[in-house]
Amino acid sequence: MKSYKLAFLGDQGVGKTSVLSRIARDEFNENTSTTVGISYLEKLVPVTGTSATVKFKLYDTAGQERYRSVAKLCYSGSAVIFMVYDITNKHSFDCLNDWFDELRENTESDVIVYLLANKSDLLAEQTVLDSEAEEYARKQGAIFRLVSAKTNEGIPDLMGDVVRRLRGSGGEADPAKLAAAGTKLPMPTSTPKSDQATSAIVQISSNPAGGKQRKKKCC
Numbered sequence: 001m002k003s004y005k006l007a008f009l010g011d012q013g014v015g016k017t018s019v020l021s022r023i024a025r026d027e028f029n030e031n032t033s034t035t036v037g038i039s040y041l042e043k044l045v046p047v048t049g050t051s052a053t054v055k056f057k058l059y060d061t062a063g064q065e066r067y068r069s070v071a072k073l074c075y076s077g078s079a080v081i082f083m084v085y086d087i088t089n090k091h092s093f094d095c096l097n098d099w100f101d102e103l104r105e106n107t108e109s110d111v112i113v114y115l116l117a118n119k120s121d122l123l124a125e126q127t128v129l130d131s132e133a134e135e136y137a138r139k140q141g142a143i144f145r146l147v148s149a150k151t152n153e154g155i156p157d158l159m160g161d162v163v164r165r166l167r168g169s170g171g172e173a174d175p176a177k178l179a180a181a182g183t184k185l186p187m188p189t190s191t192p193k194s195d196q197a198t199s200a201i202v203q204i205s206s207n208p209a210g211g212k213q214r215k216k217k218c219c
């Protein structure tokens, strides 16, 4: 069975763990704990229209700045990276530049990057316009998706798109095709329910300060 590593990055509180829980278990929790270090779980996903199944290895990271070096371990070697921001939190959007700069330095050129605008259910409190974020995603070579971990809006479509892009038309991910489709992270210019089978969760904790408190700064 083909397996792929997928990683979630972004500022604290944007909903990385919540989106992952929705994808993996179709669950949402209003009162999550901040993630400490990295957590990992697996999910088997049937490929629509075929008898094939792919394995997603889902890596969740902590948004707190002090875990940034741990996050790097997590996203290196990923086939897909989900950069998440919260549509009601402009700061979480402003933090993205740092992340994209870092990804350019540390990831393979054929990585597929999604920019996930999470908490679409909180439209009345939206402070980051979809149009601004879409334009930003285009410039960064990322794929924009508006989602809500709470209501599940956009998540089934997102996962369908991920599977299609990873599998490619010939059944496996094809970096050349992905690049041609505009999904390649550009280098600096100067130079679902049907898919159950969630496996055991392995918590890889790294907690230098030993606390669960949230920190305000990310970039």
Ligand SMILES: Nc1nc2c(ncn2[C@@H]2O[C@H](COP(=O)(O)OP(=O)(O)OP(=O)(O)O)[C@@H](O)[C@H]2O)c(=O)[nH]1
Pocket (backbone or CB within 6 Å): 010, 011, 012, 013, 014, 015, 016, 017, 018, 019, 029, 030, 031, 032, 033, 034, 035, 036, 061, 062, 063, 064, 118, 119, 120, 121, 122, 147, 148, 149, 150, 151
């Ligand atoms: N209304 C709404 N709340 C959400 C959504 N996604 C997450 N939340 C809430 O936002 C808060 C933070 O969610 P988390 O998933 O813990 O955020 P995180 O990015 O994993 O945070 P860190 O682990 O600290 O980096 C929790 O109270 C969630 O219930 C959403 O789509 N809509």
Ligand SMILES: [Mg+2]
Pocket (backbone or CB within 6 Å): 016, 017, 018, 033, 034, 035, 060, 061, 062, 063
């Ligand atoms: Mg978390």
